Amino acid sequence: MDLDAVRTFVVAAEVGQFQEAAAELAVTQQAVSKRIAALERTLGVRLFTRTPRGAELTIDGQAFLPHARELLRVAERAVASVRVGSRPLRVDVIASRGAASGLMRDFHRAYPEVELDVVMLHDIEAAVSAIRSGVIDATFRAVxxxxxxxxxxxxxxRVLDESLQLFTGPAHALADARSVTMAQLVGHRIWMPGIVPGTEWGAYYDDLVAAFGLTIEATGPNFGSDALLDTVADTPALATFMGERTRLVWPAGYGLRRIPVTDPEPVYPHSLLWRRDNPHPALATLRAHLAGMAGGHGAAGTWVPGWVIQR
Incomplete structure (x- = not known):
C-alpha cells in the first residue's frame, strides 16, 4: 500500500478539502485526487463523497481512517528504529572475558550516554558478513x-597488540620462572581446547607452532575457561596461553601463575573492522576513543604472523 496515498487520505480527511490538503502536503490538487483515486482502487471502495463544502468521508472512509493513522504511526516508528544515531551501536567482541570486551567496557565508562548492543560472533566470515549487511556496526578481529x-x-x-602469557599450575616445571623464552617452551605441552580451525585465532596459533616448534594441543571438548583453569591447576604437565588482558578469577588455592613470554614476545593483534559507509555517529566516537587509547604496534622484540595487516 502506498504510504504517500495513505498520508494524503488522512490529511484530506482532517481538513475536509482536497485543495487544502494539497497546500498542506505541498503538492497540486490534481496529485491529491490521483493519490486518493489510486488508494480507492487498491481498497476497492469509495473513501470520499464530493459535496459543495468539500470532501466528506464515506462509511468505508470513516472505517479506514483510524487504521490509516495507525499505518502512518507504524511507518514512522519503523523509520525511527533505523534513523542514524537512534539505535544502539552494535559491536561484536567474540568473547565476554577477552581484551575486546575490556576495550568496550572502557568505552562505555568514557561515554555512558552511548547506547551499546554487544554481541559475540564466532567466525570471522560471519562477522564480516554481518558488518556488510548492517547486522552489526563493528567487530574486533585479527586481520x-x-x-x-x-x-x-x-x-x-589495528587498535591493540595484546601480549600472550604462559599460564601454569604451581607444580609445572616453569611455574617459578619470572619469564620464559619461546625456546624454553619447546617440548612443553600447551593445551588450548578453544582453538577452532578456520578462525583467525586458529590461524594465529598454527603460525606460532610453525615458527617456533611448539606443541599446542587442542584435543578434548571445550568446557570453558573455568574447566581449563581446573585442569591446568591440577596437571603439572600442562600449561596454556592466555592474553594478558583476559579477565579470569580462580580460587586462591589453585596457585596459578601468569608468566611473561619473551625472545620474541608473541602478541595477538586486535583490529577494529567496520563498513566504510556506516553513518552511525557512535562508530566515529568509538574509533576516536580507540585511537586515543592505542599504543604502538610492531614493536621490536614482538612477533605476529606475516599475514597480519601492519596498520
Whole structure:
C-alpha cells in the first residue's frame, strides 16, 4: 500500500478539502485526487463523497481512517528504529572475558550516554558478513587471514597488540620462572581446547607452532575457561596461553601463575573492522576513543604472523 496515498487520505480527511490538503502536503490538487483515486482502487471502495463544502468521508472512509493513522504511526516508528544515531551501536567482541570486551567496557565508562548492543560472533566470515549487511556496526578481529583479504567496503585499524602469557599450575616445571623464552617452551605441552580451525585465532596459533616448534594441543571438548583453569591447576604437565588482558578469577588455592613470554614476545593483534559507509555517529566516537587509547604496534622484540595487516 502506498504510504504517500495513505498520508494524503488522512490529511484530506482532517481538513475536509482536497485543495487544502494539497497546500498542506505541498503538492497540486490534481496529485491529491490521483493519490486518493489510486488508494480507492487498491481498497476497492469509495473513501470520499464530493459535496459543495468539500470532501466528506464515506462509511468505508470513516472505517479506514483510524487504521490509516495507525499505518502512518507504524511507518514512522519503523523509520525511527533505523534513523542514524537512534539505535544502539552494535559491536561484536567474540568473547565476554577477552581484551575486546575490556576495550568496550572502557568505552562505555568514557561515554555512558552511548547506547551499546554487544554481541559475540564466532567466525570471522560471519562477522564480516554481518558488518556488510548492517547486522552489526563493528567487530574486533585479527586481520587479515591467509588467502582471505577483506572486502573493499570493509575497513580496519589495528587498535591493540595484546601480549600472550604462559599460564601454569604451581607444580609445572616453569611455574617459578619470572619469564620464559619461546625456546624454553619447546617440548612443553600447551593445551588450548578453544582453538577452532578456520578462525583467525586458529590461524594465529598454527603460525606460532610453525615458527617456533611448539606443541599446542587442542584435543578434548571445550568446557570453558573455568574447566581449563581446573585442569591446568591440577596437571603439572600442562600449561596454556592466555592474553594478558583476559579477565579470569580462580580460587586462591589453585596457585596459578601468569608468566611473561619473551625472545620474541608473541602478541595477538586486535583490529577494529567496520563498513566504510556506516553513518552511525557512535562508530566515529568509538574509533576516536580507540585511537586515543592505542599504543604502538610492531614493536621490536614482538612477533605476529606475516599475514597480519601492519596498520
Amino acid at each position: 587479515a587471514m591467509p588467502g582471505r583479504a577483506l572486502p573493499e567496503d570493509v575497513e580496519s585499524v
